[in-house]
Amino acid sequence: MVAKQKMLAVSGLLSGAVIWGLIWYPYRLLSEVGISGALSSLVTYLVAVALGVALFPAAFSRIRHAGYLALLIGLSAGWTNLAYVLAVIQGEVMRVLLLFYLSPFWTVIFAHLLLREKPGAAGYGVIAMSLGGAVVMLWRPEFGLPLPQNQAEWLALSAGLMFALSNVLARKAHNLDIQVKSLSIWIGVGLLSLLPILWAPSMAQPLAALAWNGWLWLLFIGVAIFGVTLAVQFGISHTPANQAIVIFLFELVVAAISSYFLAGESMSLQEWLGGAMIVAASLFSGKLEQQHDGN
Template sequence: MLTSRRPSSRLLPSIALLAGAVIWGLIWYPYRAIEAAGMGGVTATFITYGLAFLFGLIPLWPVLRRTRPSFWLVALALAAAGTNLGYVLGTLDGVVMRVLLLFYLSPLWTVLLSRLLLGERLSRAGAGVIALSLAGAFVMLWRPELGLPWPQGSAEWMGLGAGVCFALANVLIRRTAHIEIEQKVMAVFLGVIAVAPVAAWLRGEAPLQQFAAIGADTWLLLALIGGVLLLVNLVVQYGITFLSANAAIALFLFELVVAAISSWWLAGEVMGLKEWVGGAMIIAASLFSGHLEPERTDHNVEDAPRSSVQVDVLDDRSRL
């Protein structure tokens, strides 16, 4: 269970978020190893999130048994499914850093979706986030010989789409502040489990054939990823609960540092100057987005119910 008691310092929540950033910056690699062993990305995602759900049933059951059907919870599960599947498939098929930088356009979509779904007015700061995000994407994607600066290939489109789903999930999390964290984490897993078979059919994967084709070592890796997914989602939720949005965003952007190093070291991927410049602008927009809402006070955190202590931009990666 996640504790609602505020820690004596910010050290432990900060370590929790840094640990989450490291995991999400590296998790693309074991999925590539599983794909190399003969299992498609959608099938692997279905199994790992299914195992994460099963691993969480016993320890989280006291909270889960109080879950009530909710339209918003279903919407959150579907948005998170798009986030998770888009992230895995994008990083499997494309250049990891380009996919993740397109994913990190999510503050742009968060501002727009907050206006549409929550009725929030677009402030000058929000307009600045939009402008800086779009400018960064324009610089990174611009290739005169290809015309308009659109994402190139399905992997980059999946990274962009995953970022849109991530932003939608963030907005829905704010809309579902009355639902407990554990319930939302498990709903995310169920969303992936429900959507993955459809995605596998669309991609022409044959899950049953792949089950029999892989060895025991691959199954062990799948089980390990499932356990890590459960732990990292709960740990990250703990860190976000007790840190301001500003601090959470800054710490989570460490994922890009880990991804840049790991994609260079493990996959030999190197980005050019314009990718770094555009990426820096997107990162700056993400950092700036953390200042769109006032920081929470100690009184707010201690007095609010655990399930209502939420953060705007990075509340439930639950890849999220």
């Protein structure tokens, strides 16, 4: 039974890595026919919310009494997913993902602030390696400081920051079950995606002219998000953190292959070197979890 549970947990994390390494493509296809990232996020996450409410009515009832942590998880994870979608539509997929995977740097900080976990020498090593990788990847002498150079890269950076915050909050909210956390995420993305459309209602007009295959893409993405969120939440709950991080990094492999063949994107040697440092920091951050578990 334990072996089967572990296999299911690893499969859940792998499915998350594969889906999120590929999901940029249908979102880009929708963007090309006039469906903005905010609008496609709104529709796809409404599909996930509808499925969640239909299949887990008790969880929907519980979420209203879950307290401020469920709200914060929803908003932080909501921005993570929305910003990620906007970033992969606008920017280079691999640069977006590598900036997103600065999350171990933010995790060390949030864990110290919210969970009172002291970084120690290993924690400061993760911070140094993450920042060093970002500097190497982003450094352009002609642009001055090694900062993100466009909106997509800033969105990717913020998505990684909010991803770290949502994970630390999820660890803090150990009393919330997987269904409540998942519903919080779907509702959070839906609410944040709705704001720009309320500000500019004309953004929703392209839906009226969307072909049937576009609606099928939206439905497919929504169902995929529903399933993969539950699978990842299960995987995180039943897999050691260091192993989970290694599995999540498979997303980079999937994204590198898919962006090369589907979008013709490639990275320079400098970007690969900086990315390798960020990946190394992600792998090493798993040892921090192991240390905390052993304390």
